[in-house]
Amino acid sequence: MANVINVPADQPTITAAIAAANTYDTIRVAPGVYHETVIITKIVQLLGAQAGVDATSRGEYAMESIIVSSDTTGSVQIQSDNVVFDGFTVEMNTQWAGIFAPTTVSGYSILNNIVRNNVTGMYVHSNGEKMVQIRNNLLVDNSGFGNAIYASLGMTNAFIEGNYFAGGHSQASINIGGAPGTPNNNLTIAHNRFFRDNSIALTSTTNVLVSGNIMQETQGSSIFFGGATNDTEIVGNVLEGGVSSGIRVTTAFSSGVPNANIVAHDNAIQGNAVAGLDLDTGAYDATAPNLRLDATNNWWGSSSGPAPVGDGDAVIDPDGVVEYVPFLTANPLPTPGAVRTTGPILCTGTDAQSIYVSILNNDLNHQASIQMLGFYLSEGNKSPYVHELFYLSPLTNTTRTYQVQFTSQYEFQFGITGTQDVNIAVWGLDASGNVISSIRLVAEEMASIQMLTPGVP
Template sequence: MKGGFMMPSPVYVNDDWTGLPPGTVVGPGQVIGTNAFATIEDGYTAVDSPGTVIVYPGLYEPAATIVISKNGVTFSGPQANVDPRPAFLSTRTPGSTDEAIVDGRGILGTIFRISANDITINGFEIRNGLSDLIDSPGVLPDKLNPTLSYSIIHQAGDEGTQLRNTVNAVVEYNYVFDTTGDAINICCDSRDGFIQYNEVNDNSSINAAIYVYNADNITIQWNLVQNVLVNDGIKLGSSSAPFDVNRFVGRVLNNVVRDLEQDGITVISRDAVVDGNDVYRSRSTNGAVFVDRNLTNIQITNNCIHDNGVLGDGRETYGVRIGALNNISTNVQVNQNNIFNNIDGGLIFNPIPPQPPPGPLDAENNWWGSPNGPNTMAGQSDSVVGNVDYIPFLTEPGPTCLSQPAITSTNEIIVDNDPGECSAFVSYTISASSSFFPINELTSAGETYTFSPPQDDVTVEEEGVFPVGTTNIPITVTNIDGQTDTITLAITVRDTESPTIICPEDKVVFIETDEAGTVVTYPEPVVSDNCPVVACFCTPASGSFFPVGSTEVTCTAEDIAGRVTTCMFTVTVEQAPPNTLSLNLWLTLNVQVVSDVVLEIQSQPLNNDVSAIPLPNHDIRECINVERVYDWVVFCREINRNFPVSAECNLAIVECENAGQEITIVCEPDPEATIITVLDFLRPFPDRPGVEIVPIRFQIPVQIQYSCNGEQICAFDITVCYVETFVLCYPEGTEIQASVTDVQCFVCRG
């Protein structure tokens, strides 16, 4: 119960029940003769109004036209709401045992005739009739809300379907092919209807595959019309009578119309809108889109009209033709279309005289296949002929052609490098859409994504590490019609980090006094960067001639992004005097005295001239009260002497230093070979009775060795002479003995 009323029960039809006697139970709640029948006619006769006739798969061959005169009856086949269109990957096959096939056997004219309101036929295969396979009579009253959907309709001796005197008729999601007359026709005082989402193939009508005339406000949208063998694809308005010229028959929106013997879309009614269609491969003697008769207020916008005409076929096929012979249409707008690759011309508008020419046709803002606009000479591809205002024109394509998929995401991504890296981690989205044929595949950088079922809009998320610079990623999207769109996604990683550069230390080079300068080599600077450095150079370069004085060297590092960092150091070239050697010796003296009395020792250094030894002017130390003293260390001296270095050794030293290598100097004194000489007898110390001074000379041999980076480059021997005066307090006749117990030397270049 619903609202106090019993809902009508469905009626079931199955050709397998043929011959079963009334009362036979064939299923749960299904009884032959009550609500179960072997024929569609018997099922319809038994159904309530409103009610539903549920038809199982099988072959049904009605003896006569099924005239539907009860309101609100739905015929529901086994494929109800299952898309039958092969171009949209339908799983249905004509003639399959899964279909409820209603066959006219080549005998019946019309198979279904709709003579009531709210009739629905959904999910059948209807075929093989001599006339219109489905129709409604062209008499009053109007038939309200008929719906024909999800059916396969073919082998019609005339129209696949022709609906007359209907209101709000809907013909959708049908596959109609192999019809002698129109595939789908709404006419004869019908109004407010829709022909949508149908696939129409192999039509031989002398009018059009989809034909609407003598009707009002019919929308033809989202249909695929192809392989039209005789005449036009879609015709809006009567081709044989003038009564639609001043009638708003309807609009043609978002259809794909292709492979046509004549026009793709013909308009023969006022106020028509032709928008968003994709029309191609027409061989029309008029135009792929043709506005006929004397019409007004026609809008042709956002269409793709392309690749029409066959070179050398003797026909003159324009992309768009406005008017023919003496017909003049006014207030026609042709805007925002892609009109390209039409062999015989893009657009023609200029009726034959003596008709007065109208004002210029508004054909602004179209894409003519070139950023330079259309051709202006008749007979050329995409030419414009007649009094046409085509300026301004689009310099790149406008709307995406309906049959084509489109990658809608960006084709350029720009990011900065990750800190310290010559790359960046990038995540991005690839989006694509295809408003007519859904997308089933997308490839990006060699990876393929498939979509099952296909989708009108797809999105893929990708990520990766990309190096500094630009990486080009080819992306292709494919729809179920095999049409593709390809872009190259450019991912640019910018290097935002400059290189670092450390110059070598300042360099001093010595040359001979008569030279103006010298060639100087120096170490390369130390360079680092997050990315490889593509250039590093110094000015003046290593190996250049440097004059005497200081020269500033500038070194530059440049990375792959063109970022530059510099540093500087100084090369000084000096005219050096001959090298001298400054020698420091540490001398320890052991003096032996032989005496049984108290001894006082006092020391005083003298110069090397032993001919005149001055007396020291200092106090005498207190005597050391010992009975006998042996091996007494009486002094420790640091002796400094300067010696010239040989020219040969000088040259070796300069060459080593100029090469940036390290000079080391080693001295090797020979204490045992030191000669110690008492220069004179004891002399009295003035004013000090009993105190004597003794001068002693030391001759110390030393070998000097120069090395460059650890390798000896020169050596020579020197002798250091030194005289020391000792003040002694001891008994007369005491024996004096002296020796050098230790010699250390420190050498530096001076």
């Protein structure tokens, strides 16, 4: 029968708990900071204080089990099949990865973790014998090497879903590749959110589904092909506002080996600075039995279609290998709602002690994604102290309360995706919890802005 080992109640460190554990035991780690390299060599469940709690929405003030190490392989090393690593913060590895898994393992699950401020976030691989799951993690500012999730040695049979990439990755948010012939097969990248971060980059991959992702203001091309890919389906994604292209097809990392059999349907591709779809000469092989690049039935930001036939995001196709007609004449996906701000609020008069925020998704059919930022203001500077991303099902409400007594001015901003039918109210509360009438804002009183203030971790 499997046992439960508590850290530090039963064992003083995570490492000691792993040594004491038997196969299939559960190790529960209390909140706190653990300065150790965690090497998992047994089939165990390793559960942090936030196990089961989605890391993309639990906020800044949750009690965390934090692992800090500067190991050159990784702060957390998954060296066994079927490991569950759930509910931690892994941060500040100045030497390499927050989480590492070699090509000799499979079947592991990385769930509900905050991975930040490492040289690279996750350097993970799999032999494909069992499915790997990487779900509901928050990845931010893994900037030394510049990748959030990176696999260069082989990743097979993996599901990357529901993660949030919040910026600071100069190479790629998800970077799967290697030399031609590297086994990167049977991958699903679905329902992730990327806000002002970087690409999904694919090189030497086969049978990849990229579906239902929201990629906004990408600091590169949203979906990037480095060459030697085959059988890629891109369906139902939002690719908008990037500084380069929505989809970019090259042979940059494959010694000139072209890509083949790319299908892209039902995507919302708009507002990208260079193009909606941009192919290098010789980057796509449409020679039979390969298919032409099928980019039909996409929205390019205009009912007239993509340039050169319309005035939407361009299709750049020097070899004439792309099919993009018919195109959609309306956006198939819910458009993002307005970005709203309370503007500066003064803590004057009776002096607000806290701020109460109520958010209602009044849409009957669509989920709302809310990114909320809070700042205190001083001498013209904004200092972030709240950063939350969470989701509201149709006709549901959530509330938040934050302290503001430490500042004379504050501001809250809200980025809304999925529906525009969201009602927000913000109230100031005094020390007794009473509403301050001079600090009360509803949605109609909030200003619309172009984008959320950048630079928030």
